[in-house]
Amino acid sequence: xxxxxxxxxxxxxxxxxxxxTSQAGVTPSRDWVIVTRGIKRExxxxxxxxxxxxxxxxxxxxxxxxxxxxxxxxxxxxxxNIVGCLDTPTAGEYWLNGSLVSAMKDDELARIRNKExxxxxxxxxxxxxxxxLHNVELPLVYAGMSAKQRKETAAHALDRVQLTSRxxxxxxxxxxxxxxxxxxxxALVNNPSILLADExxxxxxxxxxxxxxxxxxxxxxxxxxxxxxxHEADIAAHARRVVALHDxxxxxxxxxxxxxxxxxxxxxxxxx
Amino acid sequence: xxxxxxxxxxxxxxxxQKLKSxxxxxxxxxxxxxxxxxxxxxxxxxxxxxxxxxxxxxxxNSFELRHRPNINMGDVDPSVWESYRRRPRLYRDDVAPVIExxxxxxxxxxxxxxxxxxxxxxxxxxxxxxxxxxxxxxFAIRKFVIAEGRDFTPQELAMGTxxxxxxxxxxxxxxxxxxxxxxxxxxxGLPYTIVGVLETQGSAFGLSFDNQVFAPWASPxxxxxxxVPTIVDAVIVQVPTAAQMTExxxxxxxxxxxxxxxxxxxxDNFSLQTSxxxxxxxxxxxxxxxxxxxxxxxxxxxxxxxxxxxIMLVAVAERTREIxxxxxxGARRADILSQFLVxxxxxxxxxxxxxxxxGVGLAKLISVVSPLPATVAPWSIVxxxxxxxxxxxxxxVYPASRASRLDPIAALRQE
Ligand SMILES: Nc1ncnc2c1ncn2[C@@H]1O[C@H](COP(=O)(O)OP(=O)(O)O)[C@@H](O)[C@H]1O
Ligand SMILES: [Mg+2]
Numbered sequence: 218x219x220x221x222x223x224x225x226x227x228x229x230x231x232x233x234x235x236x237x238t239s240q241a242g243v244t245p246s247r248d249w250v251i252v253t254r255g256i257k258r259e260x261x262x263x264x265x266x267x268x269x270x271x272x273x274x275x276x277x278x279x280x281x282x283x284x285x286x287x288x289x290x291x292x293x294x295x296x297x298n299i300v301g302c303l304d305t306p307t308a309g310e311y312w313l314n315g316s317l318v319s320a321m322k323d324d325e326l327a328r329i330r331n332k333e334x335x336x337x338x339x340x341x342x343x344x345x346x347x348x349x350l351h352n353v354e355l356p357l358v359y360a361g362m363s364a365k366q367r368k369e370t371a372a373h374a375l376d377r378v379q380l381t382s383r384x385x386x387x388x389x390x391x392x393x394x395x396x397x398x399x400x401x402x403x404a405l406v407n408n409p410s411i412l413l414a415d416e417x418x419x420x421x422x423x424x425x426x427x428x429x430x431x432x433x434x435x436x437x438x439x440x441x442x443x444x445x446x447x448h449e450a451d452i453a454a455h456a457r458r459v460v461a462l463h464d465x466x467x468x469x470x471x472x473x474x475x476x477x478x479x480x481x482x483x484x485x486x487x488x489x
Numbered sequence: 490x491x492x493x494x495x496x497x498x499x500x501x502x503x504x505x506q507k508l509k510s511x512x513x514x515x516x517x518x519x520x521x522x523x524x525x526x527x528x529x530x531x532x533x534x535x536x537x538x539x540x541x542x543x544x545x546x547x548x549x550n551s552f553e554l555r556h557r558p559n560i561n562m563g564d565v566d567p568s569v570w571e572s573y574r575r576r577p578r579l580y581r582d583d584v585a586p587v588i589e590x591x592x593x594x595x596x597x598x599x600x601x602x603x604x605x606x607x608x609x610x611x612x613x614x615x616x617x618x619x620x621x622x623x624x625x626x627x628f629a630i631r632k633f634v635i636a637e638g639r640d641f642t643p644q645e646l647a648m649g650t651x652x653x654x655x656x657x658x659x660x661x662x663x664x665x666x667x668x669x670x671x672x673x674x675x676x677x678g679l680p681y682t683i684v685g686v687l688e689t690q691g692s693a694f695g696l697s698f699d700n701q702v703f704a705p706w707a708s709p710x711x712x713x714x715x716x717v718p719t720i721v722d723a724v725i726v727q728v729p730t731a732a733q734m735t736e737x738x739x740x741x742x743x744x745x746x747x748x749x750x751x752x753x754x755x756x757d758n759f760s761l762q763t764s765x766x767x768x769x770x771x772x773x774x775x776x777x778x779x780x781x782x783x784x785x786x787x788x789x790x791x792x793x794x795x796x797x798x799x800i801m802l803v804a805v806a807e808r809t810r811e812i813x814x815x816x817x818x819g820a821r822r823a824d825i826l827s828q829f830l831v832x833x834x835x836x837x838x839x840x841x842x843x844x845x846x847x848g849v850g851l852a853k854l855i856s857v858v859s860p861l862p863a864t865v866a867p868w869s870i871v872x873x874x875x876x877x878x879x880x881x882x883x884x885x886v887y888p889a890s891r892a893s894r895l896d897p898i899a900a901l902r903q904e
Contacts, residue, residue, distance in 0.1 A: 303817055303897045324821045331819020342814045342901060346501070358494065359819040403818070 249312070250410055250442050251277040251300060256309035258295050258465075269295040271465040272309065277411075277444065282437035284456030285446045292465040293446040297415045300444065301336050302326045314410055331359050335404025337414035341396045343388040343403075349375060350384045353403045360407060374402040378432055394425035401432055405441075412436065414445040418452060430455045450483040495828045499835035502804075513800045514840030516793025517880055520786040521841045521873040525848025525865060527782035530855060531775060533863035538771045550734060551630055551727035552763045554579065554587065554741055559723075559762070576758045581719045583748055590740040594729045598625035599706055601722040603714040607702055609663040609674045616662045617700075618655075620676060622714055624706035628654075630727045638670040638685030641705055645684075649707025654685040658699035676702070677713045734763070790876060793837065794884040801833050801888035812892050813900025826893040833885025834878045841877020845870055 258270040269292045277283055287293050298304035299311060302318060305326075311319040313333060321329070330336075343352045353371040362370065375381055378398040388396055397417060404412055414433065418426035434455060437443050445456060453459050459476040461469040477484065503510040553559075557573035588597050600623045606615035624646050628635065635654065645652050653674065660669045673680045681704060690698035704710045712718040728737045738761050745759050805812070812825055820828075852863040 298898055301817075303901075324823075327816065327819055327821040330817060336817055338901070342810070342817070344811055344814060355815065356818045359815075359821070359824060407819075 252312040254310045256306045259307045282443045282457045284453035284459045286453045287462035291462040301413045302329045333410045335409035335412045337400050337404050337417045339416040339419040341400045348385050349399045356407045374406040378402045393421050411442045450480045495831035496835050499832040516796050517837045517840035518844040520789025521844030522848040524786035526851040528869040529852035529863040529865045531778045532866050533861045554724040555760045558760045579721045590744045596626040596727040598627035598725040599721050601714040612663045619701045621703050622706040622711040634688040635685040636688040646705045651681045652684045653681040654703045656687045656699035656701040657689045794880045798884040805888045805892040809900045809903040813897050816897035822893040826889045829889035829892050830885045834881035837881030838877040845873045
């Protein structure tokens, strides 16, 4: 991994950082889907404090496709969970679409998870006893949609990931790649402002991984904001911007071109 | 919407795990079954007591003058018994003045009874039967129907002719396979000719009303019934309408007070027993039965609630990941809470439904094998269903609130 911090990524410029921080006290611009400032997450493990995040500042615009890279234990999942409103930071502020999420209560967070966030997990997290269609319907159930409309919307989401034919199959009747596509359909079904994916290919072989990356790329091309966590450089290389985490802090934030250039040895090695 | 979803989920769980569900529901099922069965029995017994038994013992619109009440299983106060024991008896001489005092159109009868050995030529030995010496309109007041033969004639009653009317049980025991009318039976060494046989009256609590022998009061048998032959056990009075009851009772009371030389302020030393006063005993008994009817189901339901709570706690633990997934997708605490509450309520309502079916079955079985006409009360079914759902909700509260408070990340991390 490059130690270079002097990269010409758009958000690394002092001017842009200033733009975010200066607005931090007020409401950050609607252009920024995600703005975090000084996010910390500490775990008290019986007296010993584990610092998973040590002050993370990131800002992500609408329609960006961002990869979060970093070695295991660097705090990627912790950051994703906070961005996905599954967890709350111990310190710092987080704005989603201009509203201060870090100050929200349980039920408001649930509403945000339901409406604004689509989460894709490494382990798929599908309900084993429910069909693909029903799994995709779940967010709509909690959005209070009628059964009929739910079925239509869910079927449409499955169509977007080319799984219409497997609609009535249960997870154990699907391949890993198909399961992950069901999970992606479920994440998309409520038209979230961001699609979050925490190592979405971590449980898949390389061919299937490639297929899944294609799906994300297509979604990004269609204008979906995507944040993806990975510890593999070749996967990160699909994104248009790569944020590197190290020991709970952002160590670099670069455009893809620059990232590919810097990490060509890693990416080529994997291909070969 | 989420509600039906949860019911569907619960029913799926029951279907998928039949044996586990069976044990889960057993407590509620047994509780509700007992509720339905006990209520049915109490209702059936009540109807039986109020309509049949008491009617047979005392009769409608009638009261009995006795030296002390004969149906009072409720009052067991020893001092009361002591005072009863010291009361003067009624004698044959008291009857005429009492009857004279009654309003027009009133029916009356007198009776003395005891258990006596009765024998016949057709049976191996004497058998005990309830022997009553009667006069007046006894059979009419008691609504006893003569199935075979005839009633006593006024002459037989007046002269004390040794004739008897018997119950079917007596026929069965003393005249097996024979037509008894015209044949003789013996009481106290004297022969009595059977002139009639009563219709069966059935039995209650092992007490047969069919093992009875009736003779004219004036016949020699009355000497065998009480230590003093002129003692009369009861004067039975039946007025034409219920409105005349108080009036008739008051007149009889005055006559008896004079005959017993009671001063004003002294309490009566005789009893005027109505079917209501006899029912007081039943009402007391009923209270115990209702208590049992509450206690038994309550135990079942409490056990059921504990079992359901444990099963739901296990379910929450087993489905922690599912809860995490649902929360990650936007389920609020209230959504998770209601999901598990509805699930618990569905489980236990299914248990209650099975219990209702079994309870109705048990009530039917009881009405077949016993004389109790156990009737299922519709309200007990409603209460059964409500209890089922209620127990489910109550026992679901703790597990459901635990589920709803799970941290989504911790829940998702579970295997
Ligand atoms: N629930 C937790 N309790 C204690 N420590 C935790 C918890 N979750 C994560 N951590 C710690 O925080 C650090 C970052 O974890 P994580 O965000 O999962 O890293 P990554 O996803 O990059 O592998 C690790 O040291 C991990 O042990
Ligand atoms: Mg991780």
